[in-house]
Amino acid sequence: MFPIMVELQNKKVVVVGGGRVAYHKIKNLLRFNVHVHVVSPEFHNGILELANQKKVTLYQKEVEYEDYQDAFLVITVTDSRSVNEKVAKTANHLVVNAENPELGNSIVPATLMRGKLMISISTGGASPTLAKQLRNQLADQFDDSYESYLDFLYEVRSLVKSKSLHADTRKRLLQEVVQPIYLESFEERETFLRKLEDY
Ligand SMILES: C[C@@]1(CC(=O)O)C2=NC(=C\c3[nH]c(c(CCC(=O)O)c3CC(=O)O)Cc3[nH]c(c(CC(=O)O)c3CCC(=O)O)/C=C3\N/C(=C\2)[C@@H](CCC(=O)O)[C@]3(C)CC(=O)O)/[C@H]1CCC(=O)O
Ligand SMILES: NC(=O)c1ccc[n+]([C@@H]2O[C@H](COP(=O)([O-])OP(=O)(O)OC[C@H]3O[C@@H](n4cnc5c(N)ncnc54)[C@H](O)[C@@H]3O)[C@@H](O)[C@H]2O)c1
Structure with missing residues (x-):
């Protein structure tokens, strides 16, 4: 995979699924001032709270192609493998399949931010836990x-x-x-x- 930093402000970003992991991915996106559209029949309380604060837009429904066809980035994070696979196969631009990276074309790395310095670590899906551990180790070396x-x-x-x-x-x-x-x-x-x- 080719590493690249992508500007997402003013781009359509859709998260498919509204559970615990979706909440984590959404909070990460919000750090970058991205407005997120979330499509899911049910939502985690944290996501409902973000909607109250107008930080995300909710679509309470099962996902359909029309929900993400024009999205610049789709993160599919439902608890249904077949739904995640269908979204990943039919998305038109960038797509993260949070369940099976091989069916997407992008992955979310572990990231350390110090103002304009950004250090992102990927293990290509081999071990998100190692990516997180290495990020935490670097946090001491690259302090505030x-x-x-x-x-x-x-x-x-x-x-x-x-x-x-x-x-x-x-x-x-x-x-x-x-x-x-x-x-x-x-x-x-x-x-x-x-x-x-x-x-
Ligand atoms: C780095 C980080 C960024 C973020 O999400 O912000 C991230 N996952 C994080 C944590 C984490 N994820 C999981 C655990 C539990 C332990 C474990 O399973 O290992 C932990 C640990 C924890 O939470 O402590 C479970 C898990 N994750 C994936 C699968 C599916 C699979 O295995 O293929 C499953 C199994 C699901 C299941 O079976 O239930 C897949 C992906 N996770 C990725 C990113 C992408 C690859 C990144 C890379 O390696 O380059 C990729 C491919 C797709 C994507 O999501 O982009 C963030 C930590 C950084 C932070 O905290 O800042
Ligand atoms: N990438 C990662 O970092 C990571 C970490 C842990 C787990 N996972 C994977 O993420 C997935 C979700 O985990 P979770 O803990 O958030 O599950 P969860 O059960 O909390 O949430 C699943 C969500 O998917 C929604 N959903 C179900 N069918 C849908 C449909 N047809 N259209 C739209 N939304 C639909 C549900 O309403 C629910 O909100 C699992 O497949 C898990 O393997 C990924």
Whole structure:
């Protein structure tokens, strides 16, 4: 599978099934400000609560092709293997089959977010538990300080791109800012930004 980060805002995302696992997948999608359409005869209480908060739209029914034919992403997570398989086989774009990854074309990795830094881990469905364990191990190494550090890196990159610098200078500056000192020290970041303004 080819790894890629996909923007889902303003895309139609449909979750088929409204149980415990659907609730977990929906909460993950909501972290990325995605509005989710959920199709299911019954809903987990957490999903009903999200609907009250207008974060998801519910369709209380058994799924039909029309519910997901124009969806950019479908996650099929019912407790019926045949329903999941039918949805996975007929979906037109991205589809996650939460029961059998081989029948979908996408999987949801375990993800660590530190602002603009995102580390996603997949085991290709071999062990979601290992993916989760590795993510939790990395959480200590990549602590909260990465959030402001990534904002700094973004600012540096934007400034460097806005100036007409020689390719070598540009490369040298972009390499310098990934030295550990800039992760550790706000003062060094400020000094670097001031220096950059003189270029
Ligand atoms: C990473 C994570 C992301 C997320 O969901 O956010 C994720 N599953 C997570 C947890 C988890 N899932 C399961 C358990 C119980 C232990 C176990 O069974 O191992 C635990 C552990 C727990 O909950 O602690 C059960 C399970 N999962 C799948 C099947 C079907 C099958 O085996 O094929 C079954 C058996 C169902 C059954 O038999 O009842 C399938 C998939 N699960 C995936 C993702 C995709 C592959 C990811 C990869 O390996 O690359 C894939 C293929 C499809 C998809 O859903 O995208 C999230 C943890 C991260 C987090 O917490 O952040
Ligand atoms: N990928 C993962 O991370 C993961 C983890 C655990 C389990 N699973 C799999 O996820 C599936 C669901 O597990 P669960 O614990 O949420 O089950 P659940 O029983 O809590 O929920 C199943 C939901 O499917 C709905 N449903 C049934 N028939 C439907 C239909 N025709 N159309 C639309 N919705 C329908 C039900 O109303 C219910 O809301 C299981 O197949 C399980 O093997 C996946």
